[in-house]
Amino acid sequence: MRGRHLHSRRLRELEERLDDAERDIDRLENTLRGIVQETNDISVGGLCKCGESLLIVRQRTVYCPHCKYRRAI
């Protein structure tokens, strides 16, 4: 079949990039968990409505570090 070899190579490249991205996410999650554990007054909430960051909960305030959304709880 024409183009099949090219397709499988492209697929392999995508798989490698996906593996790298997953490893990056795991590292960031571990780092974030460590930071949250070391700071008593900060926790991480759900996804912000902007979709670009999780919300940070601190001193009865929820805020997004990306879009600056902020609300008291």
Ligand SMILES: [Zn+2]
């Ligand atoms: Zn946001």
